[in-house]
Amino acid sequence: MSVNNVKSHIKVYISIFVALMVLTVLTVFVSYLELSIGYAVTIAMIVAVIKGSLVANYFMHLISEKKVIYWVLILTLVFFVILMLLPILSTLDQVSR
Amino acid sequence: MEKFLGLPIDASASGHEVDNLIVIIHYLMFVLFIGWGIFFMYTIFRFRKTKNPVADYHGVKSHASNYLEIMVVAFEVVLLVVFSIPLWAKRVNDFPKEKNAVVVNVVGEQFAWNIHYPGKDGKFGKQDIKLIDSDNPLGLNRSDEDAKDDITTINELYLPVNKPVIINIRSKDVIHSFKLPVMRIGQDAIPGLDIPVWFTPTVKGEYEIACAQLCGLGHYRMKGSLFIVTEEEFNNWLEEQFSNL
Amino acid sequence: MMEIPYTSKPHSETGLYNAKFGIWLFIASEVMLFGALFTAYILLRVGASEWPKGAEILNVPLATINTVVLISSSITMVMSWASLKMNEFSKYKVYMLLTFLLGVVFLVIKFFEYNAKFHHGYFPSTNMFFATYFTLTGLHGLHVIGGMIVNFYFLTIGSKMWNTDKERFTNRIEIAGLYWHFVDLVWIFLFPALYLL
Amino acid sequence: MDNHQHHESFVKKYIFSQDHKIIGIQYGITSLLFLLFGFYLVTVMRWQLAYPMEAFPLERFVYPLLGIGVILLFIRGLKIGIHSVVGVSLILLAGVSWYVATRDENMPNRIMLPEFYNQLGAMHGTIMVFLGVVPLAVGAFGNYIVPLQIGAPDMAFPKLNMSSYWCFFVGGVTMLVSFFVPGGAANSGWTSYPPLSDIATTGQTLWLLGMVFLITSSLLGSVNFIITIVQLRAKGLSFMRLPFFVWTQFVTSFLLLLAFPPLEAAGILQLMDRVAGTSFFLPSGLVVSGDPLPANIGGGTPLLWQHLFWFLAHPEVYVLILPALGIVAEVIANNTRKPLWGYKSLVYATIFLGFMSFIVWAHHMFMTGMGSTINAFFQITTMIISIPSIVILSAMFLSLYGGSIRINTPMLFALAFLPMFGIGGLTGLPLGLSTSDIHLHDTYYVIGHFHYVVAPGTIFALFAGIYYWYPKLTKRKMNEALGKIHFWGSFVAMNVIFFPMLIQGLAGVSRRLYDGGQTYAHAQSVLYLNEVMSIGAWSLAFFQMFFIVNLFLSIKKGKEVDDNPWEATTLDWAATTSPPLAHGNFAQVPEVYRGPYEYSVPGSDKDFIPQHQQ
Numbered sequence A: 001m002s003v004n005n006v007k008s009h010i011k012v013y014i015s016i017f018v019a020l021m022v023l024t025v026l027t028v029f030v031s032y033l034e035l036s037i038g039y040a041v042t043i044a045m046i047v048a049v050i051k052g053s054l055v056a057n058y059f060m061h062l063i064s065e066k067k068v069i070y071w072v073l074i075l076t077l078v079f080f081v082i083l084m085l086l087p088i089l090s091t092l093d094q095v096s097r
Numbered sequence B: 001m002e003k004f005l006g007l008p009i010d011a012s013a014s015g016h017e018v019d020n021l022i023v024i025i026h027y028l029m030f031v032l033f034i035g036w037g038i039f040f041m042y043t044i045f046r047f048r049k050t051k052n053p054v055a056d057y058h059g060v061k062s063h064a065s066n067y068l069e070i071m072v073v074a075f076e077v078v079l080l081v082v083f084s085i086p087l088w089a090k091r092v093n094d095f096p097k098e099k100n101a102v103v104v105n106v107v108g109e110q111f112a113w114n115i116h117y118p119g120k121d122g123k124f125g126k127q128d129i130k131l132i133d134s135d136n137p138l139g140l141n142r143s144d145e146d147a148k149d150d151i152t153t154i155n156e157l158y159l160p161v162n163k164p165v166i167i168n169i170r171s172k173d174v175i176h177s178f179k180l181p182v183m184r185i186g187q188d189a190i191p192g193l194d195i196p197v198w199f200t201p202t203v204k205g206e207y208e209i210a211c212a213q214l215c216g217l218g219h220y221r222m223k224g225s226l227f228i229v230t231e232e233e234f235n236n237w238l239e240e241q242f243s244n245l
Numbered sequence C: 001m002m003e004i005p006y007t008s009k010p011h012s013e014t015g016l017y018n019a020k021f022g023i024w025l026f027i028a029s030e031v032m033l034f035g036a037l038f039t040a041y042i043l044l045r046v047g048a049s050e051w052p053k054g055a056e057i058l059n060v061p062l063a064t065i066n067t068v069v070l071i072s073s074s075i076t077m078v079m080s081w082a083s084l085k086m087n088e089f090s091k092y093k094v095y096m097l098l099t100f101l102l103g104v105v106f107l108v109i110k111f112f113e114y115n116a117k118f119h120h121g122y123f124p125s126t127n128m129f130f131a132t133y134f135t136l137t138g139l140h141g142l143h144v145i146g147g148m149i150v151n152f153y154f155l156t157i158g159s160k161m162w163n164t165d166k167e168r169f170t171n172r173i174e175i176a177g178l179y180w181h182f183v184d185l186v187w188i189f190l191f192p193a194l195y196l197l
Numbered sequence D: 001m002d003n004h005q006h007h008e009s010f011v012k013k014y015i016f017s018q019d020h021k022i023i024g025i026q027y028g029i030t031s032l033l034f035l036l037f038g039f040y041l042v043t044v045m046r047w048q049l050a051y052p053m054e055a056f057p058l059e060r061f062v063y064p065l066l067g068i069g070v071i072l073l074f075i076r077g078l079k080i081g082i083h084s085v086v087g088v089s090l091i092l093l094a095g096v097s098w099y100v101a102t103r104d105e106n107m108p109n110r111i112m113l114p115e116f117y118n119q120l121g122a123m124h125g126t127i128m129v130f131l132g133v134v135p136l137a138v139g140a141f142g143n144y145i146v147p148l149q150i151g152a153p154d155m156a157f158p159k160l161n162m163s164s165y166w167c168f169f170v171g172g173v174t175m176l177v178s179f180f181v182p183g184g185a186a187n188s189g190w191t192s193y194p195p196l197s198d199i200a201t202t203g204q205t206l207w208l209l210g211m212v213f214l215i216t217s218s219l220l221g222s223v224n225f226i227i228t229i230v231q232l233r234a235k236g237l238s239f240m241r242l243p244f245f246v247w248t249q250f251v252t253s254f255l256l257l258l259a260f261p262p263l264e265a266a267g268i269l270q271l272m273d274r275v276a277g278t279s280f281f282l283p284s285g286l287v288v289s290g291d292p293l294p295a296n297i298g299g300g301t302p303l304l305w306q307h308l309f310w311f312l313a314h315p316e317v318y319v320l321i322l323p324a325l326g327i328v329a330e331v332i333a334n335n336t337r338k339p340l341w342g343y344k345s346l347v348y349a350t351i352f353l354g355f356m357s358f359i360v361w362a363h364h365m366f367m368t369g370m371g372s373t374i375n376a377f378f379q380i381t382t383m384i385i386s387i388p389s390i391v392i393l394s395a396m397f398l399s400l401y402g403g404s405i406r407i408n409t410p411m412l413f414a415l416a417f418l419p420m421f422g423i424g425g426l427t428g429l430p431l432g433l434s435t436s437d438i439h440l441h442d443t444y445y446v447i448g449h450f451h452y453v454v455a456p457g458t459i460f461a462l463f464a465g466i467y468y469w470y471p472k473l474t475k476r477k478m479n480e481a482l483g484k485i486h487f488w489g490s491f492v493a494m495n496v497i498f499f500p501m502l503i504q505g506l507a508g509v510s511r512r513l514y515d516g517g518q519t520y521a522h523a524q525s526v527l528y529l530n531e532v533m534s535i536g537a538w539s540l541a542f543f544q545m546f547f548i549v550n551l552f553l554s555i556k557k558g559k560e561v562d563d564n565p566w567e568a569t570t571l572d573w574a575a576t577t578s579p580p581l582a583h584g585n586f587a588q589v590p591e592v593y594r595g596p597y598e599y600s601v602p603g604s605d606k607d608f609i610p611q612h613q614q
């Protein structure tokens, strides 16, 4: 990465920073709206995912990362989803009176 | 084969289903093991250095093993689709109607099985943990209308022969596992959950309830008795328990 | 006699130097760690007969400030790395110091937050809500402390490497940053899950 | 650079070493000691099982341990070396055993209490799995062999490697210390199911702390292995030219990396339950020994622990077996003097196996009240995962065909591994079908199943590896005669121990029974087997003496051999000296021109072509 490149990156960092701040305010604001739990969770998680991907993609440079890293993260994500889903599905399918 | 495998006697209407599966799969295992075993011994003796000083770079060329693998897969599919999955579904979904069945609660605790019959009214009385003491291990609230005729025993489960039984399994403290080897029934007793199992005893006799999950220092002696009696004897027994209340 | 290759130069196939690949693998394992905790959180919450809304018992303004603090520390962290890339070591020091201090601020606020809870008689044992709250934020806090120790090292003794091996030092700051951003990222999920919902 | 190695202090060179070879040896010695200790615990248990409630002849069990320790200590006139380190450790272990067994809360009048039996069982399982086999297979073999086989100067992160060992060490010591706290060591099984473990004695807290260290150690190690294998391969050594052993280590590392953290999370939650009064795993309304727990306790779910535990522990069992398969593959290829059959299918099957191992875990939980959908899912995945195992095993069998088989000690162990793993794996099938598991769950059938895979399976493979790579470390071979006695004795004894377990299990005898099932009517017909198995276990111990003696005697007395005594092709033998150079392993940077097992290539003058030969 050349020096100029870095300089243009810095602009990106600043705008990401601003976006993150805005989203933080947004999510806090929404939480005061007394939405039903379903909506509240959906919105909060959407905002969190957006914020999270901004951090990962720009601060952690995931957006321009090498292929190997993608593969590792995809694999992790698959297992992450399995780890989340299967215990929950099992609990739902529990034989119980 | 059942004899050969040394399974305990089978005293329930569905026990043979479990046994059949165990037997069939052991056939598969024996065949595979013996088949591979013969090949294995043959190669070891045939291809020792003394017998075969120069190795063959390519080795086996046939694809027999692929066919064999496909056959094993097919066999496993059959075992799953024809036996195990439907049998399990029957076990957890096709409960007999409560009115045609004997319903019992079994509550595990360190280190005993509390058996709870609803009595004549068929309703289980209210329970309250505050009432639990050594005389009333289930905390049964005897002033509750439904509880008046409830019968409780410790480690003694009487059941009538040839009638479906539903047993609700719970635990007061840690995880136990309610196991009736002769009925081919096993179900963990998990605190916080109330899990039903069902079966139909078919052979009269005196058997055992085992605890199959490590539950502390008395795990090894957490043994109950299971009595399968005629319907008449069962009713007499209930009557007798009731009069002792 | 061989030296370990790719300690600072990227490998021709993967395009990565060892430590960068390493930190990503470590992050992958952290994802699974927090994933398990989130699973636990969901299962417990769905199974609970009642679950208080975080905002009613927890201090949302303080936590919001902490969110801002942590995000700010991420930007100073990335700036410190960018400064090294631009060969401005003194700027690096400033940004790194800021990152470290923001970490301190985060912990101080956390301390006040915990303290207030203890004063009101809320402990992990109070109920399931506080159990998850203290466990998750506590574990996150430990991660922050871990990151701060690393940052402190690179701010002080560790920064000597700049004089001997600029490239490798810059890389080290990059991976310290990756870890630090990840800790930030975890907080981004913890914050709504515990405080807002 | 050149001269600094001469100035390294003893401590830096042998204790806080960053050289993968020294670390590998450290791992090896420590884990062998733990393996021995885990075995020792089980020999004690087997006394109680064979002769329930009879006074325990403590001396007969401790003296051999002490005896070997003293012999090793004096074998070379008190000189410092591996033998004396092991000797002192054995004397210490004998001391620990003596002290623990004479405590009244464990064995009043030498009669074992059930609490103590449970401690022994839990610690046997834990030590064998987490402190014995994994560190030996991954920590020792992986560390020592992988960098050599891929032509790397060291692991990618030597400092991390060192910390990994020391985390492991601290974790191990924590586990040992737990025998001394009030109430003794953890006694809720190696699975530590709550609520039992939540309300257990202090030993459980130490168990959890120990696990946190062990998990950290494994995580550091696995990152290191993956990077090393991806980044540090020699020129020309493409993935499809890697020795199969490296592949197994690679997949294993991914399992450790991604499966261990959930157990760490679960461990933290259980620690909180135990020390901070939370109740993540305690449901409401518990009544323990007649006393209702306070109202704030509750709301948790015991099954959560089981999910998180088995999410690790199922992949963990493949961590136990994969490196073993790798070792067996190396030994077989070398001693049949021909390439492994179906190398590619081996590799793909291994990757697939690794992947699948993450989605079968709940087959350990069939009896927890699963509905039919989830149950079907886990049965199906469990049957699917048996396929790659069959593919791998078949490939190994077929590799024998057409070979020119040399029968030496490593090969004997490797060959025996195949049918033994076969029995273990096949007995996994009835367990994997939930309907037959109803009868077999938590019986000795399960114990028999997995011991066949881990003991005459994995442990045999590890023995094969030790005999095979010994010359690499010492420039000497281990004694063949002693080795063969060790093999045949162990082989017979292992089967005498583990086959009867399957019989007992089919009869319905539960596991973890302090009296071996004495009180159960359905156990009576197979009760006599308890004594048979115990005698088997003690004979097994006897035959290990031949191994220990061989291991230490051969360091000085073994037959001296050249750098490539087995005429092998892989880089660990081919491009380095025995033992490998202290720094950097290789005199010149090796370059690779061919696949890993070019034995008996038609038209070549020798029956092997090393990978680095042009």
Ligand code: HEA
Residues within 6 Å of the ligand: B032, B033, B034, B035, B036, B037, B040, D191, D317, D318, D320, D321, D363, D364, D382, D383, D385, D386, D387, D389, D390, D393, D418, D419, D420, D421, D422, D423, D424, D425, D426, D428, D429, D431, D432, D433, D437, D440, D441, D442, D446, D449, D450, D453, D454, D458
């Ligand atoms: C290394 C360890 C290891 C391995 C490899 C396996 C492999 C398998 N395991 Fe096992 N298992 C354990 C270790 C292991 N297991 C442990 C430790 C436990 C108990 C934990 C506890 O509760 O404490 C356990 C428990 C366990 C259970 C739970 C039982 C219960 O508690 O009720 C189940 C159920 O599905 C299961 C299934 C399987 C299956 C289907 C395989 C399959 O992967 C097996 C596939 C292999 C084959 C099918 C063999 C193929 C070979 C041939 C065909 C050739 C044979 C012939 C000759 C050589 C002659 N295992």
Ligand code: HEA
Residues within 6 Å of the ligand: D029, D032, D033, D035, D036, D039, D042, D046, D086, D121, D122, D124, D125, D126, D128, D129, D133, D188, D189, D190, D191, D320, D447, D451, D454, D455, D456, D459, D497, D511, D512, D513, D514, D537, D540, D544, D547, D548, D551
């Ligand atoms: C890797 C795992 C592993 C291994 C290798 C073993 C090996 C052995 N195990 Fe065990 N075992 C478990 C894992 C393992 N076990 C687990 C997880 C449980 C369940 C625990 C629970 O219920 O919670 C269990 C339970 C268990 C039980 C059941 C207890 C019960 O349910 O009440 C029994 C009973 O006999 C038993 C016996 C044995 C025997 C005789 C061996 C023998 O094969 C031992 C062989 C050992 C050696 C051959 C050692 C070789 C080492 C050397 C010779 C060292 C040399 C040393 C130096 C050079 C310093 N084990």
Ligand code: CUA
Residues within 6 Å of the ligand: B108, B109, B110, B111, B175, B176, B177, B211, B212, B213, B214, B215, B216, B218, B219, B220, B222
């Ligand atoms: Cu109750 Cu074991």
Ligand SMILES: [Cu+2]
Residues within 6 Å of the ligand: D313, D314, D317, D360, D361, D363, D364
């Ligand atoms: Cu498993």
